[in-house]
Amino acid sequence: MSNEDSLLVTTRGTASSEIAPPPKLPTATGSSPTPSELTERVGFLNNRAQDLHSDTDDLHLDVIMQEWQSRSTDLVRQDMSTLLAQLADLGFAWRDIARLIGVSVPAVQKWRRGKAATGQSRFNAAAVLAACALIADHYLVKEIASWFEVPVVFGCPITAIDLYAAKKPQLVFRLATGNADPEQVLSVFDPDWRETYRSDFEVFESEDGGLAIRAKER
Amino acid sequence: MKRLVASSFALPQPLQNMRLKATAGAPASMEQEFVPRFATRDQTTAVMFGAQAVVVETTRHQTFERILELVRISIDARQKVAPVDGLMRLGLRYINEIRVPDVCHGAIGWAEWVNGSLLGAVTVGEPLGLTAEQSQGATVFNRGSGLQVAVQYGTRQGFAVMPGGPLQRPTPPPGPFFLIDIDSFWSATDEVPEFNTEAILALCSDLHEPVSRLFESLITDKLREEVLRNVQ
């Protein structure tokens, strides 16, 4: 087998159209990228262009995911208390920060008091911060924590926090681009959302200024 | 086709492919084609009927028996609508993104979670003061009679399968993971056999036979007990 040949079959093999190629290894001393390396990456991109739907939004999402990864990797160099402080500075509630990271509120409180966090947890916190920064920078969202907290569609309580906490960040990014129909995004998240969140009751402001619940008028 | 697969794949979701056609002496042109594709209601599993392949894929693997049943339904449907004359290749591919609570000290940290053989020169470099940053490898096992198992493995960042595709999957943050990609496949050598449902299912079972044993051998008890047992 020649030096040019590679065992790294990457995108060849069973049902391989969506599979990301391995990261490029550093160029060997005294050599430019081998043709096989170049072909590999071009081939991957070519396969993507040919075999996936022509929807540019999907390719755009892939680029966003790559950037999300890159920003997260940069941010994870900070310690957990710094990451948490930055999330708090954006205006998130601590229990929403806990949900977004995927841990309990007491766990977040312990980290704030200085207890060490695992590498994965630190990365998860960095990823939340990176997602916020990416959305704010690219899509000009000024109050990012509010954007996350507000229901995606009026009359349905699902928020971007719910989408992210359910491990559907791609739906959050789709919403942020402004190109996706929010109702379609919800349908991907929960095909039955209209029925699930239909209610015979409504919340109203009562005479004492507090919120109360009453049956809807028929 | 829709009616034939509706019991398992209730949602028609055709894929739109754009193909770049370049011919010498003529301008390049784009051709659009729609490929029949059907998904489950939760959009975690789908079957696609391409001109050259039938692909069943899932992001929510439960049991092999379930996959086998979906393959049966898909093949039967294909044969009823547009019969295929022969089988050139059959493959089962399991792509595992292994994520753990903590990986200390770079690539060597994965030694707690995966078989040391998957770390190649990492363990050799460590006592020499060489800290590995990334490590990738591939091994192809030949089982004879056209049967092979290709294993790709290594430390990665981000995702092994991009999450923006039509299949829904839980998408963790794009952090470090260890890839174990097992592709067990058969390809026709001398004769191209008939495209026969029962024969295909039997071949699937044969392809599946070494996969879980191989995977279990490539991970440690620590991964099994602390991570995989807790996955919902």
Add this chain to the structure above:
Amino acid sequence: MTRNLEPPSGDLDDWDLLYLARGADEIVGHRPFFTGDVFAEVPVQGPRADLKTKTVMVIQHPCAMRPDGINLSESILVAEVHKFPVLPPDKWYTSGKLMPLPDLLIDVTSNRRHQAAFFDDTFHAHPLDLKNRIACLSPRGVNLLLQRWVYHSSRVIVPSFDFETAVSSVYEQADIIEEWCEIAMAAGRAPDEATEDAHAWLREVESGLTRERALQDPQRRAVIRRQARAAAPAWRHRPLAT
């Protein structure tokens, strides 16, 4: 769609979703009392019965607990909490007389770790007798509690997301007050004074609305939280004596 009493999370038995805090390590002492809080060793007395000591859960609506919006009522409605087996998610539509509390006692390894609050066994407790708080519910837990309590009291099932909309601003207040106290106490303020400052700050009018009322709008909550975090170290309801 047929409405039933809801489980915490579909068909998953993820009981952690019900709780904000459990056990001495997790309970924050200066968090305001709230619906769903569980207290141990509370002296209670039923009609024509002897005084007993029980574990109880506050089942009163958060607004009903504080008639003036700030100070606790002298009589808080509580329900007795005792051992009860785990109800699987597909059975949460049953047992409408109680609020299941699986994995409540996280330090206990026997089945006694699983408890429930029983709506047929209610008492009135004075706030000063609620000394030993052992658990707080999450917003999800509070919404399910209110759903079941309302069902038990009136045989009406209200979707939990309607309770979420109605109660979330009050839950936010509790969170803000808790965090305000944490920050103010770190800056040297006594707990009672910090709590008083927090309530007073929330009742300040800004842009025609008290901050407390403004919390009813989800779009304004993040801004108010940031403002509270900035104000807590130095803002005083009553200026320090010179």
